[in-house]
Amino acid sequence: MANPALIRDKDAADSGIGALDSILGFHIRLAHGAVYRHFNEAFAELELTQKQVSVLWLVSDRPGIAQIDVGGRLQMDRATTMTIVNRLQERGYLRRERSASDGRKQALYLTSSGETALDDAKRCIESHETWLKSRFTPEEVEKLVEMLSRIHD
């Protein structure tokens, strides 16, 4: 009955976010939230988070990498890195070894089940990325990545 377009004041029925719309940081936050939710749906059965996959991937690329370097590359502090590595170790996806060249460091390696999990994850990421990139041309994706890099580098 009530035409939504006519509702005013108390119901604030028009959509949009008003002046917030001009805040770049706000759009980054919303976009991140949307990607985060889609990722979690895609990875529900694998039971892996974005961070966990990132760490697995990084350790796979650089066997023997130290925790501090994982944190540095993924922009996490030592404590945060610990909790993620701990969980991955508990699940048997990676193991720690004392580094031979620096006794302070823990060298990280994937286990074979960690590699299997990462292979599954990469397939999920592929479809997740396809979903995400479907709204852009290849040139736009490149431009977007480049601009985002300017923020986090």
Add this chain to the structure above:
Amino acid sequence: MANPALIRDKDAADSGIGALDSILGFHIRLAHGAVYRHFNEAFAELELTQKQVSVLWLVSDRPGIAQIDVGGRLQMDRATTMTIVNRLQERGYLRRERSASDGRKQALYLTSSGETALDDAKRCIESHETWLKSRFTPEEVEKLVEMLSRIHD
């Protein structure tokens, strides 16, 4: 002594994130993290989070807005919205009133101290946004916002 470029295997001394670099979602996550950290530094003395400021701003723009609409516009579920509104209410920044038009809804209004806090926050956001946008031309900012909107709309 040891040339970093020569270190191999166990130390993985080169920088970068390898194949992860081509994952758009990963860059969104890193950029979000960088913005999040800078925001928190800028708002350390105000003791407000991004979400809290967003809610204050939205309630200021639309006095009497219901919690469910706040959540919808900021893409949060009811439970998450509750915790944020609760905290803002505890701090005396906003108040709840039963909606006259719909008894299920709580109409939200800023208190005068809430408006003061929002004014302070807007000044902080301005410098935060300046920091963020300083790496882009105005055209790039516009393009970036437009592309991010394609993700979260």
Add this chain to the structure above:
DNA sequence: CAAGATTGTATGCTTTACTAACAAATAGGC
């Protein structure tokens, strides 16, 4: 009016992020 949907609320769990403190190992100045 009855049944279903919406909204707010309360509770509990998980992940991420940060701080502070401490121990072990390394690096640097003398």
Add this chain to the structure above:
DNA sequence: GCCTATTTGTTAGTAAAGCATACAATCTTG
């Protein structure tokens, strides 16, 4: 070599944010 400072890992505690579930009150619809 020795002493001090730094780095790295670890633990413990705090907090924000997100989500699921359940329940009550209210509204909507058949």
